[in-house]
Amino acid sequence: MRKKAFSVLCCALFTVCLLLQKTSVSAAVINEGIITVASVTGNTGDTVIVPITIDENPGICGITVSISYDSSALEFIEDMMGNVIYEYLTKAHPDRNIIRLVTVEAGNKYNNGTLLNLKFKISDSAAAGLHKIDILYNSGDFCNWKLDRIMPEIVAGGVDVNLSESNCPHESYGEWTVASVATCTESGLEQHICTACGHVELRETQPLGHEFSNDYTIDKEATETEPGLMSRHCTRCKAVTDQLTFTLQQSETGDFDNNLYEEVPENEYINNMHKEQYPDTGTSSGSNEADSSSAENTETPESDIPDEENITSGNDPVFVPDIDTPLQAEQISVLQKIAEVFPDINSILNVLRYLIAALFSVILI
DSSP: OHHHHHHHHHHHHHHHHHHHHHHOSSOOEEOOOEEEEOEEEEOTTOEEEEEEEEESOOOEEEEEEEEEOOTTTEEEEEEEEOSSOOSEEEEEETTTTEEEEEEEEEEEEOOOEEEEEEEEEEOTTOOSEEEEEEEEOOTTSEEOTTOOEEOOEEEOEEEEEOOOTTTOOOOOBOOOEEEEOOOSSSOEEEEEEBTTTOOEEEEEEOOOOOOBOSSEEEEEOOOSSSOEEEEEEBSSSSBEEEEEEEOHHHHHHTTOOOOTTOEEOOOHHHHHHHHHHOTTTOSOTTSHHHHHTOOOOOBOOSSSSOOGGGOOOSSSOOOOOOOOSHHHHHHHHHHHHHHHHOTTHHHHHHHHHHHHHHHHHHHHO
C-alpha cells in the first residue's frame, strides 16, 4: 500500500516538475555526475548482482529513467537498495527489454555510492559474451530540488557470460583419437574435443572381427588311447576355429609334431583331415571361404585343454571327450563302435519315436 501511494505521488510530482521545467526560464542544465553500470561475470544458470553507482554527484532529488537489458539472456529478479536513494520504484518490462526506475527524494542527495543493485538470472541458453546493460534518459529525467536538469555521463556495463558446453556453438573440434580400443567382438570408441570449450564428442567404431592364423596349434596331444586336438587360433584373442581331432598314428603319418602348443603349418594332409571331419564346407580349413562360413567363435578357457562348449569349427561344434578313468575310455570306445555301425543313430531314434507315437494314436482311436 505504501509503495502504491508512493508511486502515485512520484507520478504527480514528476508531472508538476515537467510542467515547471517547460514554463521556467531559470532552470539550468548541469552536465555533471558519472553513473556507472558495473560489469559482472557468470555462467549460464547463475544468479548475478549488477550494481549501479554514481560519482561526482552534483545533487539529485528526482530520477525517471529506463535501464535497458537483454531479456532473452537475462531474467530480472529484483532490485536491492543502495546507499544513495531510499524512496524509489522499479518495474521490469521484458517485452521491451527495459526496467523503469522512478524516485523522488525530499531533498538533494549529494553523496556518491550505489544507487541500487539489480539481480538477474542468466538464462541456460544465454550466448557467451557481454550482454549489455545501459541507462537511457532524456533531458530532465535527472533533476535537483531547483528543477535544474542534470545530464550525467553514463558508463554502460552488463553481464559477461562465460563460454561453456551449454552455450558453445562447437564450431571447431580437434582430431579424432581412440578413447576405447575395439576388440574382435566388442565395439570401440573414438573422441574429439571442442577447441573452444572442451566438450567431448564420442562415436562408436565397429568390432575388428577375428583374424585366424593359417597355421594350426596343438591344443591337446594325442596318445595311444586318446585323440588329440588342433585348431586355428585368433591372432588377437583366445577364440579358435576349425578344430580337428587326430590320432597318434595320424600325427606320424601326416608328419606333424604332436607337442602341446606346437604350430602345425597347413598342408594337404591337414586339408584332407578337415574335409573328412567337415564334409559340408567343401573347402580347406585354411581358406578364406571356410573362415567366412565358420560358426560364432568363442574364447578358449584358461585351462590347458579347451572345453567343447568353447570351441567351434567350420560347421558344427566338435565334441571333445574328457577321459579321466579307464572305465570312461571303455565307454567312449563302445560309443565310437556304435557310431560306426549306426552313423546316423539320431535319425533312427527319431523314426522310432514317430512309430511309437503312431501306435499310441491307433490304440487311442
